[in-house]
Amino acid sequence: MTRDYQGNDMIIAKNVEKIYPNGCHALKKVSATVRRGEVVVIVGPSGSGKSTFLRTLNQLETINGGSISIDGTDMYDKKTDINQLREEVGMVFQGFNLFPHMDALGNVMLAPIKVAKRNKADVERQAMELLTKVGLQQRMANYPSNLSGGQQQRVAIARALAMKPNIMLFDEPTSALDPEMVGEVLDVMKSLAADGMTMVVVTHEMGFAREVADRVLFMEDGQLLVDETPEAFFDNPSNPRLQQFLSMIL
Amino acid sequence: MFAQSNRWFWHGVFIAVLLGMALLIQSSSSHINYNWNWQVVKPYLINTDPLPVFASEEGTISANATGDLVLRTDAGDEILNLSAYPELSVGEGDLVFEGEQLASQPNWQMGPLLKGLVVTIEISIYSLILAIILGLIFGLMRVSSNVALRNLAITYVEIIRGTPLLVQIFIFYFFIGTVLDLDRFTAGVIALAVFSGAYVAEITRGGIQSIPKGQMEAARSVGMTYIQAMRYVILPQAFKRVLPPLAGQFINLIKDSSLVSVIAITDLTKAGREVVAGSFAPFEVWFTVALLYLVLTSSLSWGVQRLEKRLAASD
Numbered sequence: 001m002t003r004d005y006q007g008n009d010m011i012i013a014k015n016v017e018k019i020y021p022n023g024c025h026a027l028k029k030v031s032a033t034v035r036r037g038e039v040v041v042i043v044g045p046s047g048s049g050k051s052t053f054l055r056t057l058n059q060l061e062t063i064n065g066g067s068i069s070i071d072g073t074d075m076y077d078k079k080t081d082i083n084q085l086r087e088e089v090g091m092v093f094q095g096f097n098l099f100p101h102m103d104a105l106g107n108v109m110l111a112p113i114k115v116a117k118r119n120k121a122d123v124e125r126q127a128m129e130l131l132t133k134v135g136l137q138q139r140m141a142n143y144p145s146n147l148s149g150g151q152q153q154r155v156a157i158a159r160a161l162a163m164k165p166n167i168m169l170f171d172e173p174t175s176a177l178d179p180e181m182v183g184e185v186l187d188v189m190k191s192l193a194a195d196g197m198t199m200v201v202v203t204h205e206m207g208f209a210r211e212v213a214d215r216v217l218f219m220e221d222g223q224l225l226v227d228e229t230p231e232a233f234f235d236n237p238s239n240p241r242l243q244q245f246l247s248m249i250l
Numbered sequence: 251m252f253a254q255s256n257r258w259f260w261h262g263v264f265i266a267v268l269l270g271m272a273l274l275i276q277s278s279s280s281h282i283n284y285n286w287n288w289q290v291v292k293p294y295l296i297n298t299d300p301l302p303v304f305a306s307e308e309g310t311i312s313a314n315a316t317g318d319l320v321l322r323t324d325a326g327d328e329i330l331n332l333s334a335y336p337e338l339s340v341g342e343g344d345l346v347f348e349g350e351q352l353a354s355q356p357n358w359q360m361g362p363l364l365k366g367l368v369v370t371i372e373i374s375i376y377s378l379i380l381a382i383i384l385g386l387i388f389g390l391m392r393v394s395s396n397v398a399l400r401n402l403a404i405t406y407v408e409i410i411r412g413t414p415l416l417v418q419i420f421i422f423y424f425f426i427g428t429v430l431d432l433d434r435f436t437a438g439v440i441a442l443a444v445f446s447g448a449y450v451a452e453i454t455r456g457g458i459q460s461i462p463k464g465q466m467e468a469a470r471s472v473g474m475t476y477i478q479a480m481r482y483v484i485l486p487q488a489f490k491r492v493l494p495p496l497a498g499q500f501i502n503l504i505k506d507s508s509l510v511s512v513i514a515i516t517d518l519t520k521a522g523r524e525v526v527a528g529s530f531a532p533f534e535v536w537f538t539v540a541l542l543y544l545v546l547t548s549s550l551s552w553g554v555q556r557l558e559k560r561l562a563a564s565d
């Protein structure tokens with residue numbers, strides 16, 4: 001691993017192609033760069049390949065062409081240990097995907113103990129800190145089935161942070177939530193952004209994009225069509241497809 | 251109120267049907283002039299015949315210094331103190347020959363049926379453990395993305411499920427047992443384990459596939475290897491789900507173990523057959539054998555149910 005990489009490009013995706021085994025061409029020459037500390041929001045209609053692109057960034061999906069490098073490491077280099085690379089890239093899912101057989105603390109502690117093989121007492125202290133940070137100090141012993149959606153998603157964020165990642169990926173983290181719980185999750189994400197975390201966020205929360213994002217990307221039909229600052233993106237969209245999309249959702 | 255009395259009515263029906271069936275058995279056995287004699291079964295379960303105590307050398311019975319009756323040789327050595335035995339067949343001053351019975355000792359011994367039960371339990375436990383190991387390995391191979399592993403697992407499951415257990419037992423005993431020089435007990439255990447293992451593999455596969463895909467993805471996304479994700483995330487959840495079908499399979503295993511009697515292992519069924527031949531009480535013996543199997547299987551399902559409750563408490 002090149003942990004000593006000090007360059008500023010945390011994610012470099014070049015001409016990424018993804019064709020699913022069923023023939024669906026989900027990504028067509030997608031290229032994007034995310035710099036250290038940047039928050040990049042991806043928007044686009046359903047089925048445009050946003051999730052697929054995000055999932056190629058920690059190799060939950062392998063790619064059929066192009067290249068991806070994470071923090072200076074070429075993901076498809078033969079010497080790259082993908083499990084080690086994944087430790088650097090946290091992911092938060094739309095459906096939370098908490099481990100239902102463990103309480104909140106157990107969810108957060110599992111990977112640091114079993115994967116990073118860190119000392120249990122240290123891990124526990126850190127896990128409690130993280131759960132406190134996401135506002136769940138009262139819920140550490142709750143099983144996922146006894147947590148609300150918003151609470152579950154915050155545990156999921158703490159779980160991803162426990163591996164001390166340099167990059168966080170969010171795939172529609174608030175889409176499965178009741179409206180009154182969206183805010184609590186977005187607040188946690190905002191504070192992460194303020195701490196300087198590099199983040200790639202797929203979301204329909206345009207307020208979050210406008211307020212927090214450094215850049216907003218627009219995808220449609222497997223292509224990355226727009227890569228702009230929030231101001232240019234929302235106030236001055238030049239791409240006609242984007243204009244159409246914005247007129248539908250705003 | 252109405253629902254209550256209705257319920258009692260159907261409880262009544264249930265008991266009436268049971269009584270009717272008991273009556274039917276009773277009347278049909280009297281129809282063939284069968285005399286029920288349950289007493290006959292007892293010695294085949296527990297043998298309480300007293301054990302005789304024999305003289306190991308010839309000598310005389312006499313009292314020693316503390317007043318206990320002892321056997322002395324002609325040379326005067328005290329070789330056996332009889333005070334420990336409640337029932338003596340000799341008295342002070344008797345001359346005894348070598349091999350003569352001096353006393354009897356109360357005794358509890360397992361009768362052939364209980365011995366058979368123990369063999370059945372042993373066979374079941376060994377093959378159950380082996381079946382779990384086989385089932386886990388082949389179940390994991392079955393869901394692997396490696397085609398060779400997956401096809402091997404499919405072949406194993408299909409061959410085992412497509413042939414009768416009795417035939418498999420013969421093959422294991424006569425062919426594999428001969429080639430590998432296995433004793434009949436080992437051959438029987440392996441045959442049962444390989445048979446049940448195929449079903450456990452299918453149950454394992456079903457359990458793993460019933461866990462949502464997001465669980466594996468979440469586990470991999472925090473850096474776990476496939477094996478770690480299986481071990482810490484997928485299998486613990488799958489285990490909870492497969493417990494009921496697994497329990498059913500293990501109950502089948504206990505029952506199927508009766509088939510190993512065909513390769514002359516004296517399990518509960520074989521013991522039953524032997525006892526019937528000498529007891530003139532075939533009905534009582536077979537009912538007893540059935541009851542013993544029922545005790546085994548119901549304690550197993552009781553244990554599994556408790557385990558299920560304990561696991562369910564965690565979520």
Ligand SMILES: Nc1ncnc2c1ncn2[C@@H]1O[C@H](COP(=O)(O)OP(=O)(O)O)[C@@H](O)[C@H]1O
Pocket residue numbers: 020021022024025026044045046047048049050051052053
């Ligand atoms: N596992 C899969 N197998 C086949 N096709 C898929 C799979 N996942 C997604 N797709 C297809 O790829 C395209 C992009 O999907 P996705 O990345 O989920 O879009 P989005 O997240 O923007 O809604 C869609 O047409 C979808 O049907």
Ligand SMILES: [Mg+2]
Pocket residue numbers: 050051052172
């Ligand atoms: Mg999506």
